[in-house]
Every structure is written in C-alpha cells, then in structure tokens.
Amino acid sequence: MHYLIIGNSIAAAAVIEGIRSQDPEGAITVVGEERQACYARPLISYLLQGKTDEEKMRYRDQAFFDKHKVTVLCETRASHLDAGTKTVALDDGTTLTYDKLVLATGSSPFIPPMEGLGQVKHRFTFLTLDDALALQQVVKGDSRVLILGAGLIGLKCAEGLFGQVRSITVVDLAPRILASILDEKGSAQVQEHLQQKGLTFHLSDRVKEFTANEALLESGTIVGFDMLVVAVGVKPNTSLAKEAGLAVNRGIVVDTSMRTSGKDIWAAGDCAEAEELVSGQHKVLPLLCNAYLQGETAGKDMAGLTEPFNQAIAMNAISFFGLHVITAGLYEGEEKLFAEEGSYKRLFVRDNHLIGYILIGKAVERAGIYTALIRNQTALDTIDFDLISRQPALMAFAKSVRQQQLGGSV
Amino acid sequence: MKRVYVNEAWCLGCHLCEYYCAYANSGLTDMVKALKDKVIRPRLTIEQEGTISFAVSCRHCTEPLCMKSCIAGAISCKDGLIVIDQSKCVNCYSCIMACPYGALMPSEEQVMQKCELCATNSHGQPVCVQGCPNKAIVYEER
Numbered sequence: 358m359h360y361l362i363i364g365n366s367i368a369a370a371a372v373i374e375g376i377r378s379q380d381p382e383g384a385i386t387v388v389g390e391e392r393q394a395c396y397a398r399p400l401i402s403y404l405l406q407g408k409t410d411e412e413k414m415r416y417r418d419q420a421f422f423d424k425h426k427v428t429v430l431c432e433t434r435a436s437h438l439d440a441g442t443k444t445v446a447l448d449d450g451t452t453l454t455y456d457k458l459v460l461a462t463g464s465s466p467f468i469p470p471m472e473g474l475g476q477v478k479h480r481f482t483f484l485t486l487d488d489a490l491a492l493q494q495v496v497k498g499d500s501r502v503l504i505l506g507a508g509l510i511g512l513k514c515a516e517g518l519f520g521q522v523r524s525i526t527v528v529d530l531a532p533r534i535l536a537s538i539l540d541e542k543g544s545a546q547v548q549e550h551l552q553q554k555g556l557t558f559h560l561s562d563r564v565k566e567f568t569a570n571e572a573l574l575e576s577g578t579i580v581g582f583d584m585l586v587v588a589v590g591v592k593p594n595t596s597l598a599k600e601a602g603l604a605v606n607r608g609i610v611v612d613t614s615m616r617t618s619g620k621d622i623w624a625a626g627d628c629a630e631a632e633e634l635v636s637g638q639h640k641v642l643p644l645l646c647n648a649y650l651q652g653e654t655a656g657k658d659m660a661g662l663t664e665p666f667n668q669a670i671a672m673n674a675i676s677f678f679g680l681h682v683i684t685a686g687l688y689e690g691e692e693k694l695f696a697e698e699g700s701y702k703r704l705f706v707r708d709n710h711l712i713g714y715i716l717i718g719k720a721v722e723r724a725g726i727y728t729a730l731i732r733n734q735t736a737l738d739t740i741d742f743d744l745i746s747r748q749p750a751l752m753a754f755a756k757s758v759r760q761q762q763l764g765g766s767v
Numbered sequence: 768m769k770r771v772y773v774n775e776a777w778c779l780g781c782h783l784c785e786y787y788c789a790y791a792n793s794g795l796t797d798m799v800k801a802l803k804d805k806v807i808r809p810r811l812t813i814e815q816e817g818t819i820s821f822a823v824s825c826r827h828c829t830e831p832l833c834m835k836s837c838i839a840g841a842i843s844c845k846d847g848l849i850v851i852d853q854s855k856c857v858n859c860y861s862c863i864m865a866c867p868y869g870a871l872m873p874s875e876e877q878v879m880q881k882c883e884l885c886a887t888n889s890h891g892q893p894v895c896v897q898g899c900p901n902k903a904i905v906y907e908e909r
Contacts, residue, residue, distance in 0.1 A: 371835075399838040403857045409839070413855045416840040646836035646865060653835070674864040683864045721860060723812075723869025725832070733867075744816070749869055751823055752814045756775075759821070762868065763773040766909055767826045 358383035360659060361445060361453055363435045363597065364461030365389025366398055367645055368626030368652035370417045372459050375656020377425050383660070385427045386453060388445070390434050393486050394419065399645055401489035405517030414486070435462075438601040440619045445597075457621050457659045460609060461652060462594035464627040464643055468587050473567035479584040483514040484591065492518070495584060499523045503572055503582035505564065507534035509675055511588035515556055516677050526557045526580050528572070530589075533560060538673050538684045543715050546701060550680045593628040593641055606630055608641040613665035615655035623659060625651035634670050635687045635712045635731065642671055668732045674724075683724045686713030686731045693746050695720070704746055709737050723749040768847035769908050771884065771893050773821050777903035780820035785809035787898030788824075788882070791890050808875055810882045811895060822895065822904055824882035825849060825870040833881075836865035841879075848886055853878040 360376055362369045365387050373385060389395075397416045403409045422429055430447075437446040438458075445453045466482035474480070479495050482488055492514075500522040504511045507529035515525045527534070533544035534551070548558060559574055566573045572580045593608040604610040604618035608630030615623045615631070626648035633640040647669050654666040672685035690707030702720040704727070705713035711730040726749035729735070745753035751762055761767075789807035790798045811824035831849050834842040841855035842862060851862075851871075856878040862871045863879075874880040884906070885893045896906045 397839045399859070400857060408857050409855070414839075645838045646832075646861065649835045672864055674860040676859060681860050683860060685864070721863060722872070723866075724860075724864050725862075725866035726869045728864055729867035750814050750816075751821075751868065752816045752819065759775065762826070763775070763821060763823065764909075766770075767828050 359454065359456050360385045361455035361458045362387045362461055363438075363445065363459070364463055364626065364628075365391065365395050365429065365431065366461065366463055366626065366648070367395075367416060368461035368463075368648040368655075369459075370395050370421075371649045371652025372461060372623075372625060372656035372659075373417075373422075373425050373427055375653040375658075376660045377656075379657055379660035379662045385425065387427055387429045388433050388435050388447065388453070389429065389431050391485060391487065392432050394422075394429065394431065396486055398485070399513075401483065401486055402513035402517035404486070404489050405493065405514070405521075406519075411486070435597060438597040440601040440603070440622060443621065455621075457623070459615075459623040459625060459652075459655050459659065460598055460617070460628060461624070461626045461648075462597065462628045464591040464593050466587065467590040467592045469589060471564055471567060476569045477567050477585050478569060481584065481586045483510055483586055483588050489517070492584070492586070496521055497583075500583045501581055502526070502584045502586065503528065503580055504586045504588060505529075506588035506590065507531065507558065507560065508537060508588065508590070509535065509673065510591075511586065512551070512677060513675070514586050514588060515551070519554065519556075519678070522584075524557065525555070526559065526582070528559045528562055528564060528574065528580070530563050531560065534558065535682075538671075538675075538715075539682070540688060540703060540715055542696070543682070543701060543703070543717055546717055547677065547680065547682060551677060554678055591627070591643060593630070593643075595628060598622075598624065598628075606639065610639060611651075613654075613667045614658040614663050615651050615666070616658065623655040625655045631669055632667060634668050634734075640669075640671075642669055644672065646672065670728075670731055672728060674721075680718060681721045683716045683721045684714065685724075685728050686711070688713050688715070695747070706737065710734055711737065726750065768827065769884075769906055770827055771824055771882070771896060772905050772907065772909060773823070774903050774905070775819060775821035777901045778820045778822065779901050779903070780813065780815050781900065782813055783898050783900060784811060784822050784895035784904055785813060787894045791885050791894035792880075792888055794888070796889075808872070808880070810872070810880050812869065812872075823868055823870060824895070825866075826868055827884070832865040832867065833862035833871060836861045848884060849881070850883050850887055851879055851881055853880070 434448040564572045598609040609624040627643040693704045695702040700719040701717040703715040741753040788809035790801040793801035795801040
C-alpha cells in the first residue's frame with residue numbers, strides 16, 4: 358500500500374496521524390513545494406514579531422516523521438495527476454504511483470490585476486514562511502509599509518511588522534476591517550484599537566495605480582510606501598484536481614469522509630470544499646482546525662476507518678496587540694447582545710439553536726463552551742440559556758449532562 | 768487512564784482546590800510563599816450558582832479539540848495526558864475557542880496553561896485532589 362500526500366502542511370500532518378492510527382505499515386510519501394519541513398503556518402506573523410522562531414514553529418518535528426516512517430520530498434512540486442494510471446508527475450521529472458492519494462495542496466494568494474504593480478520593487482504576499490523571511494530581509498526602521506487587505510492575513514502581517522517600521526497603512530475595498538468575521542460594531546472596536554497603536558486605514562477604497570513608491574487610491578489619496586504587501590485573499594489550489602477531472606467548485610469537492618469525486622483520491626484543508634454544518638452548504642473553510650480535522654478524517658478513511666466529519670463550522674481566534682477576538686458560525690437569526698467596557702458579545706440563535714457568536718475582549722473567556730453548543734447542535738431549551746448567554750458555564754447544562762462531562766469518560 | 772473526576776454533590780465551594788493548584792504549579796516548595804499576597808491563577812475553575820458548586824479542569828479528552836486546533840502545534844497527547852509546550856505557545860486563544868469545557872486560560876506569562884494532572888510539575892499526583900477536604904475531586908480510573 359502506498360499513500361501519497363500532496364502538500365506538507367497541517368492537513369498533511371493530520372493525514373499521517375489518521376493513517377497511522379489504523380495502518381502502521383503502509384508506505385507514506387509526502388510531496389511539498391516549500392523548502393521547510395512541516396511548520397505552523399499561522400505563526401509567520403509571530404515570527405516577524407519575534408515571539409517565535411523557525412525551530413519552535415515546527416508543527417511536527419523530525420522524530421514524528423521518522424516514527425511514522427514517512428518519506429518527505431521538500432521543494433518538490435506535483436505538476437500533473439493522472440487518476441486513470443494513478444500516477445503523479447513531479448517537476449523533477451520523476452513520476453510517483455499511488456494506491457491512495459490525498460490532495461492537501463492548500464491555497465495561494467490572490468493578486469488582482471492592478472495598474473503599475475510591476476513597477477513596485479518590494480512587493481510581497483504573506484502566506485508562507487519564505488514570504489515572512491523575505492519581508493524580514495528588507496524591513497528597515499524607516500520603512501513605510503502599505504498593506505492591501507484589512508482581513509486576517511493583512512492585519513496579522515501589520516501586527517508582525519509593528520514597531521519595526523516607520524508607518525503601516527492598510528487599504529481595503531470593504532467599508533470596515535475584518536469584514537469576513539466581524540459585525541460593524543466589532544470591526545469599529547478593533548479598528549479603533551489598531552488606530553490607537555498607530556495604524557492608518559483607507560477603507561472603501563482601492564489602489565487605482567502604482568508607481569514605484571506611491572499608490573494612487575480611487576479616492577484621490579496618495580500613499581507613499583517602501584514595501585507593499587498584497588493580502589486581499591486566497592484561492593484554493595485546485596489545478597491538479599481540475600486536470601484530473603475531479604469535481605471542483607471553488608475548492609475540490611469532498612464528502613464527509615473527504616473523498617473527492619475521483620476513485621482513491623481524497624482532499625483536505627484549504628484546497629477542499631466540504632459541507633459546513635450550520636448552513637448545510639459546501640464551503641471552503643481555510644482554517645487550521647478544519648484542515649486538521651479534515652486531514653485526520655481523510656487519513657483514517659484511506660486506511661479503512663470511516664468516521665465522517667460533519668461538524669465543520671467557520672471559527673476564528675485572533676488577537677491584535679493583546680485584544681482577543683473569537684468568532685464562530687453564522688451571523689443570522691435572533692440575537693443577544695452584551696456589550697460593556699472592554700467586552701463585546703453577540704450571540705445568534707435560530708430555531709432553538711446557537712448558530713454563531715462574536716466575542717471581543719474579556720468576553721472570549723471559555724468561548725469553547727459556546728463553540729460546542731454550535732458544533733453539537735444543542736437544543737437550547739435543554740439548557741439554562743439565560744445563564745449561559747451571560748457567562749459560558751457548564752452550570753447551564755442539566756445535572757445529568759454535567760455528571761457525564763465531569764464524572765464520565767470523555 | 769487515571770483522570771480527575773468531580774462529584775458536585777460533595778463540593779463545598781471552598782475554593783481550596785484553586786489554592787492547591789496554584790501552589791502545585793508555582794514551582795515553590797512552601798505553600799505560604801507561593802500564595803501569600805499573590806493573585807492566584809489556578810488551572811481549574813470553580814463554578815458556583817446558589818447551592819451548587821463544582822470544579823472544572825481539563826478532561827484529557829480522547830478527542831482533544833484543543834490539540835487539533837492549536838495553530839502552533841504546542842499541544843500534544845502523551846499516553847492520554849494532554850500537555851502544552853508553553854515555549855511554543857503564541858497566546859492566540861485557538862484552544863480557548865475549541866475546548867468544550869472552558870478548561871484553558873492564560874498564565875501570568877501570557878501563554879496558555881491547563882491542568883496536566885500535576886504530572887509535569889514536581890508533585891506527580893493531582894494536588895487539588897489531595898487538598899479537597901470532602902473528596903469532591905478524585906483521581907482514579909473510570
């Protein structure tokens with residue numbers, strides 16, 4: 358048995374753990390484009406900040422790959438997949454055959470066409486360790502940084518560079534920051550926090566034209582810069598799957614076992630499009646925890662244990678300069694709002710179920726109790742919702758449930 | 768695996784377990800020195816409402832969502848014991864987002880901490896259990 362994994366990030370590590378929980382012997386090969394061994398991708402902003410280093414960023418160490426007898430090919434790109442002959446061509450000219458294949462190819466930065474972009478000398482994206490290292494190479498104390506995109510990636514990059522550069526300006530087409538995960542009030546609160554630190558925002562705006570060191574915005578504003586980071590979004594890497602004729606929408610379409618439409622081919626992580634629990638719709642959820650859980654599910658299924666993963670929801674934990682934000686699910690239905698100094702909480706309820714939340718500041722404590730209500734689709738009339746909406750607590754559950762939680766095996 | 772189990776019917780709500788926990792993880796051998804004039808940061812939480820109270824600490828789940836959600840790969844499972852490598856933690860709160868029991872919290876050093884059953888400190892056995900005056904917390908196989 359030969360398991361072939363294309364991609365060497367979080368989902369791939371989870372695939373290995375999934376396979377090895379069932380099959381201690383089958384050969385496993387990992388093909389990864391990046392130079393580095395499997396690392397904790399979201400930590401690249403913390404690397405810029407100096408809160409971690411390349412060694413600590415290792416997601417799984419060498420001993421893990423040795424123990425699990427995994428052959429890892431770094432700096433190797435899979436260029437073609439032939440699902441008929443069950444082969445994958447690599448860019449070094451070799452061809453690998455597989456019995457079971459998983460595509461864990463991740464995503465790539467999306468760079469929209471922009472006038473004059475080619476003239477910009479120090480131009481970066483921010484998705485890989487090499488991106489972060491390249492940024493570090495050119496950062497100087499007097500650098501003016503322009504970031505396109507006020508989403509998770511753009512703003513974490515801003516935090517990573519903060520204090521090491523002269524100025525940071527962020528431009529986004531949306532009227533507010535973190536628009537994909539926050540409501541208006543939440544966005545405003547986080548934006549104010551970032552502005553107090555010294556970040557400058559130009560929202561509802563876009564770059565009309567670049568010269569080497571200036572961006573002319575649609576509004577007429579001119580922003581001078583020395584370094585540009587484009588972080589407007591990512592797109593799933595689906596070309597191998599498309600070529601092989603697999604079903605692909607935005608991402609590679611998978612079922613709850615992470616099987617694609619192709620025989621003996623699975624997909625997991627940022628490249629995959631799976632069913633999201635609350636909406637029931639297929640979505641790409643480029644989040645680390647979903648990458649892990651999808652990878653693990655795929656690995657187990659490949660090795661013979663089918664344990665459907667159908668609890669995927671959108672969820673994010675992110676912080677900026679000590680202000681923590683945790684969000685999950687969908688922002689629809691009836692809502693309950695709790696806002697006070699230093700704490701913002703909005704809960705969304707539909708048909709007797711919690712379907713989403715936004716928590717900022719002190720409200721993030723014990724957030725996972727809310728997450729579990731969404732994931733487990735707990736009927737709210739079986740718990741003391743009044744109590745739990747004020748404060749996430751096991752106290753809100755029926756005594757018998759609590760006895761199982763704290764007195765049983767979980 | 769032996770775990771900490773809580774029987775709320777026996778809990779007095781005395782909070783002694785919190786003090787024993789803070790002491791056990793202080794690295795000090797003198798309980799008074801460890802606690803006197805300190806804001807304690809125990810790795811367990813007492814929930815209290817009316818006459819009901821109980822301690823909540825890490826369940827050492829067989830499906831550890833904190834571990835699977837950790838963006839740093841800082842949380843791992845060692846023979847069933849869920850432990851956190853604080854040197855790798857970047858304090859992102861992903862584990863707080865994931866844990867269904869609300870059993871992780873930031874330490875004084877602003878990295879995550881959790882109950883590790885006193886297996887990773889100098890005590891070796893859960894000190895909250897030893898300190899509970901009414902056996903509302905026990906350490907056993909179930």
